[in-house]
Structures are given as C-alpha cells and as structure tokens.
Amino acid sequence: MDSPVTVITGTRTGIGRFLAAHYVSRGHRVVGCSRGDVDWTLEGYTHYTADVADERAAKALFADVRKTCGRVDHLINNAGVASMNHSLLTPLSAVHRMLDTNVVGTFLFCREAAKLMKTAGYGRIVNLVTVAVPLKLEGEAIYVASKAAVLSLTEVLARELAGFGITVNAVGPVPIATDLIRSVPQEKIDRLVSRQAIPRLGTPADVANVIDFYLQRESEFITGQCLFLGGV
Template sequence: MVISGTRKGIGKFLAERYVSNGWRVVGCSRAEPDWKLKEYRHLCLDVADERAVQQLFASVRKLEGRLDAVINNAGISLMNHALLTPLTTVQSIFATNVFGTFLFCREGARLMKGKGPKRIINFTTVATPLRLEGEAVYAASKASVE
C-alpha cells in the first residue's frame, strides 16, 4: 500500500492503522517523520514532482512486485481570503492537492493492473460544501479531485 502525506495527522494514523492490520506500507511526505514502524518505509518527496512520484512507484514495483491500494492523503492549505492570495500560492496548493493526486492515481493504477481487488482512495474535504471563510482556494483544489 502507498499512502501520501504520512508524516503527521491523518496520514500518520492511516500508516499506523494499516501496519497494525498486517499491511506493508510505503508512505511519503516532504520531510522525515519523527516516528518509525515495522513494515513501514518512508520516502521524502514532493507529490507534485512527476519524476519523484514515478521513482516511488518504481521502487514499490521492485520491492513488492505488486500494489493493492493507494491512499491520496497529502494536501496543503492556506487560510486566506481569495482576494489576498497570490497566484504562486494558488499554484502551489493546486500542484499538491490536484496534480499530486493525479500523479499518484496514474502511477498507482499502472502498477495495480492485474488480478485481485485494488483500491485508490482520494481524500478531499468538508470545506467545499461548508464554504468556510478563507478556504476558497483549498476547497476549489479539493473539489477538483472530486
């Protein structure tokens, strides 16, 4: 299984949960986590870096020979009014939340072809329907995934 955004929060919880249930997990984030688990391997990368994502899945293919599940958990946000948000911030949020998710779906699906049940799970947000103030860009990026 591959899980993005595992350094902390929901991603860390997911890695712990799946390892405790007998899965071998490859996780990633931009920085090293301050924790370790047996049957867990961590890679530092930017999920929006196409080459790095391809290398991650090539590593999974080489080490595991197969892939049964991908959980796209990585995401970034900035609480700011849309009128005050610079384009570079919007591009960064979309690069991680939309394009990173796309890359993990594409590369994961390529590796998942074959026998048996496979799953790709994409995390989005409750911010979209709730129209939370200051989350327009984040909500738009997560709505793009839906």
C-alpha cells in the same frame, strides 16, 4: 493471501501518520511519503522523501514499490496543503502550492498506482477531500476549489478504471486537530463545526473507519462515491 501493500501520501504528521500506523497494525506493508523525513519508524513501514507533485519522484517511488513489493493494492491520497485567506489576499504562489500538492499530486499518484493495480486487476484508491467543499467555506477559495477538483477526479477515474478492477472513492473529513488547521482561528472552526449534523471535531479514527470500508474486498461494487463525515 499475503500482506496487502498500501501506499499513503503525506505520512509525516496528522491523519497520514495515523493511517500509516493503523494499516501497519492491520498487517499491511505500508509505503509512505512526505516532502521531509519522518522522525518516527515502524516495523512494516517504508518511507520515501518525495514531493507528490514531482512526476519523476512519483514514478521513482512506484518503480521501487514494484521492484520490492511487486504490486500495490491500496492508495490513500492524503497529502494536502491549505491556506486560510480571503481570495483578494491570496498570493499566486499559494495558489500554485495548493493546486500542485492537492490536485497534481493526487492525479500523479492515482495514475502511477493504477498502472500497477491494472496489471493485478485489483486496486482500491481513496482520495481525501473536505467538508469545506459542500459547505462552500469562505476564506478557503483555492483549497476548496482544489478539493472540488479532487472530487471530480475521483468520479471520473472511478469510471475510467472500473474495467481494471480498481475502485476510486473519497472521504471528506470535518476539521481535525492537525497541522492543517493549526493556523485557523478558533471562532472559524467553531462556526464550521456548528454546521455539521454532529457538531464535534473529527478524529483520524473517524477517517480510518471510512477508508477501512472502501478497502474491504466486499466493497468492490462501491466506486465514485464520497462520504462526508459529521453529517454534512
């Protein structure tokens, strides 16, 4: 079998960047995107500058992937934005920003990837959510609500796409030292970590380990599931 084609969103920094390098090292042809350019390159990695919530940009990206790679085997919806704030102090612009990137962007990329996967009768989609959903984390109402929506989307798409040989699953990381939590007070992170069965920060490798499992050919009977890290 030739190299699998893996699309990853939000690859400029953090978990997305780690995953891009991880799957390139495993011989995948990796296609990534972020709103801005990346200041790094990798053999086997192609970058697109695209806002995941922009329908035309999403369609153009997948049209190009279809032309250059002929198919998509894996989609990892990693792009996400968070905002730590009490709900009474959360501006509407932040609400729209989070819903657009986290929910609309995930939906659009699932929809467009599934069209290509359907043609091949095979595909693996993995959506990133967060332990903040089951922990009902106060101070992140919209972020949590947006990721809860991604979780529901995962469960419904798993059923809608099962007939096409496509599985859809989610992974819920604990806090990981990335840009996403840079502005969250340390005391808040400590409190969150203490609620885990294994009280430590996560690593991008912890996330990759779960995704590796979902992407395996042998995982064809696993869909609509979410695996939370750290024993949450």
